[in-house]
Amino acid sequence: MATRQEFSDFLKSTELRAFKQAMFAVRDESMALDIVQEAMMKLTGKYADKPVEELPPLFQRILQNAIYDHYRRQKSQSLLTTLFSAFLPPLNQGGHDHYDADSDPLETMHVADGGKYGENPQTALEQIELIAVIEKALEDLPLRQREAFLLRYWEEMDVSETARIMGCSEGSVKTHCSRAVHALAAMLRNKGVTL
Template identity: 35%
Template sequence: MDSAPKQSRTETPSALKSTAELRLKNFMNEVTGRALVMMESATQGHHGIAMDLVQEAFISLHKSYSDKTTDEWYPLFYTILNNKLQDWRRKEASRAQPFSFFKKVSLDDDDIEQLDIVDESTPNPFDFLDQALSAEEIQEAIAQLPTRQQQAFMLRAWEGFDTKTTAQIMSCTEGSVKTHYHRAIQALRLSLSHMNPYKGGSSE
């Protein structure tokens, strides 16, 4: 598991721009793997599309925000990536339904009933799932979640963003993030429970 975003030194905008390419290379090395997992899950396992979305997000980040610090890049990158994903999903929906422009196409489930729950904090997905589970098993289970639950879980549990930042990235309310995240955790616990030998109950 990669460490949380690291603090960067205070630098002037001109210095940040001059070192942008090197910083971007290091930034890409750190987040590409996790971003690809997220996009592959969101695009139903389309590796090529996931790669394109991640690369386009990096290009946009470098083009528009080269003067920002590396710390500022983390939420900016995932915001851009989320926007790229939503654009792709709209195009796919229009392609599947040629006349969908005559009606509103609902791609997200942010209108779901928001649960009155205390914000959950899960800095590491393995903290609430059995340690014996492999990353591949967890990723397969994540891929079965609705897209917005995937995003909420990955941004909160894998990237370590707080609820407020996650809501900004996903362009939704903090209440929606809490609900998506809560339901994702419950679904993952249920779908992976049969792999956990430490859960109670008979094995017969």
């Protein structure tokens, strides 16, 4: 059984990546935070007696399920919204943009303070732009391909673990990963990014 410190270390090491994964999936910061919160609460509430080595795949499975739940909720909500859209006010009056793909990267330059992306401002800006392009490319990937890619390469899980988390065969994981890599490479080439 994992101790409090082990749980704390695990959550600390995984929270940012989990947040990013949720962000790629839902494209909304507050919803992504909600998903991470749901996953963490479920992990600590229901699986506190699990050993620490079982936590990463468990947490990933819970996180992916939370993302799927979000999609299901969104689907039913959008159905209701479509049905009652005539009674709702126009979006541009009360709505607000959660994500703006054309936003100026300089607006987020404050996060690079302290030389996080390098000392040279020109390099830092290029790096931020490149990251934005890659994040957009990842967001544009189909859900399963993105899930397979992130679990396999970012979370460094093996094929069988990824297959267990995704609830599919190992062959499907390989296919999703291969397609995701090709799609990412093609998207980045189209945008003039050479890796």
